Amino acid sequence: MKILITGFAPFGGEAVNPSWEAVSLLPDSFYTLGGEQAELAKYEMPVSYDRCGQIIEELISREKPDCVICVGQAGGRMGLEVEQIAINLKDASSPDNDGVACHGEPVTEGGPDGRFARLPVRDMTAACRAAGIPGKVSFSAGAYVCNCLMYHVLELIENRYPDMRGGFIHVPYECRQAAAQEKQKPSLPIGTIADGLLACLKAL
Numbered sequence: 001m002k003i004l005i006t007g008f009a010p011f012g013g014e015a016v017n018p019s020w021e022a023v024s025l026l027p028d029s030f031y032t033l034g035g036e037q038a039e040l041a042k043y044e045m046p047v048s049y050d051r052c053g054q055i056i057e058e059l060i061s062r063e064k065p066d067c068v069i070c071v072g073q074a075g076g077r078m079g080l081e082v083e084q085i086a087i088n089l090k091d092a093s094s095p096d097n098d099g100v101a102c103h104g105e106p107v108t109e110g111g112p113d114g115r116f117a118r119l120p121v122r123d124m125t126a127a128c129r130a131a132g133i134p135g136k137v138s139f140s141a142g143a144y145v146c147n148c149l150m151y152h153v154l155e156l157i158e159n160r161y162p163d164m165r166g167g168f169i170h171v172p173y174e175c176r177q178a179a180a181q182e183k184q185k186p187s188l189p190i191g192t193i194a195d196g197l198l199a200c201l202k203a204l
């Protein structure tokens with residue numbers, strides 16, 4: 001099985017994004033819990049509403065993966081969160097890294113309001129917790145660029161790649177980011193975030 005996995009570039013004034021840092025620590029190849037060999041193709045995504053859809057489309061057509069897992073930072077969350085749903089909405093107080101701000105626009109004009117992950121979200125979070133790392137299913141990926149990318153992936157699955165699986169995992173701050181803030185925020189060491197991601201992937 002080939003898995004296309006992406007993390008995001010830093011945004012919002014942060015020096016690092018734990019999603020990309022953790023993805024880059026993952027092994028290139030491993031065995032799933034079912035004994036299947038999995039190969040990873042890793043890419044860093046820009047934090048851009050307008051470009052993320054086209055880039056993931058190009059990556060999918062180049063890599064021809066069996067599964068697409070996009071990973072992003074969700075500062076303030078306690079553990080890894082496997083997203084159940086992407087919504088057809090772009091709405092956030094902060095602009096993206098291209099300076100684009102969205103306040104209530106759809107990801108895709110005329111698209112369905114929501115699209116469910118094409119992943120075993122419960123098995124993945126259970127595997128994460130079994131590895132000793134906090135994880136849960138989340139019912140909101142927000143309405144910023146992560147949700148936008150997840151919506152695009154699920155739209156591509158529905159319209160062009162019906163046999164492909166795909167979805168999104170949010171990760172918390174890594175410890176250095178939390179340590180830089182005076183107000184206490186939950187965080188995990190970057191190696192632990194990577195271990196949690198690998199546990200999730202092994203449940204595919």
Ligand code: PCA
Pocket residue numbers: 008011017019047071072073074141142143144145146147
């Ligand atoms: N997190 C943001 C966008 C990029 C990232 O890592 C989000 O949750 O939308």
